[in-house]
Amino acid sequence: MTSRGFRPTHVVPPRGMPAWETPDPARPTVPLDPLLPVELMDRRGDWAYIRCANGWAAWVDGRVLVAVPGDPPAADGAPEGTADPRPLLARAEQALADYRAAVEALASGALDGEDFEARTRDLRIGLVVDGESMWLYDPEEGRWLYGDGRRLSTYATDRTVTGAGDTGHAPTRLVAPEGERR
Structure with a gap:
């Protein structure tokens, strides 16, 4: 469930x-997944307090968060180079159904932990819906896309971008800094 008012800023x-429970290196918590959209809530020096779409919050090294641009502007019709969101939504639905089936098999005892891990190893799903706005992860392309219901455009990517070429995808804006730390 998306927490009320969540707007990714990074x-x-x-x-x-x-990530850490408090701005104290001695209190680590669960690490954050690559390209996870987060909202910056507060800063204390190099520390940044972030919130995720599900409401979970933590402290992180704010120096390495990647700022995202504002939402792509809405326009009438589908301009050249944008993608229809329906095929990617269908793949996300299938991945979620596959994960749900694996969880049910694990809960019923039909799978053990090792088999569950093997069955879910390559599943990656990312989806935030906030009214008409949507951020959707495309695991095949390694990128987050922003959608307004009619079209998708690249929001952030974990790959080096050389240009849109003949891929049929929206032009990609690389938001990761060149000399990334870690």
């Missing part, structure tokens, strides 16, 4: 990052 660097 993404986690492409290699993921550690």
Whole structure:
């Protein structure tokens, strides 16, 4: 469930990052996944207090968060180079159904932990819906896309961008800094 008022301001660097319960290195918590959209809530020196779409919050090294641009502007019709969101939504639905089936098999005892891990190893799903706005992770392309219901455009990527070429995808804006730390 998306927490009320969540608006991504940053993404986690492409290699993921550690997180802490408090701005204290002695209190680590669960690390954050690569390119996870987060909202910057507060800063204390180099520390940044972030919130995720599900409401979970933590302290991180604010120096390595990747700022995201504002939402792409809405326009009438589908301009050249934008993608229809429906195929990617269908893939996300299938990945979620596959994960749900694996969880049900694990809960019923039909799978053990090792088999569950093997069955879910390559599943990656990312979706934030906030009214008409949507951020959707495309695991095949390694990028987050922003959608307004009619079209998708690249929001952040974990790959080096050389240009849109003939891929049929929206032009990609690389938001990760060139000399990334970690």
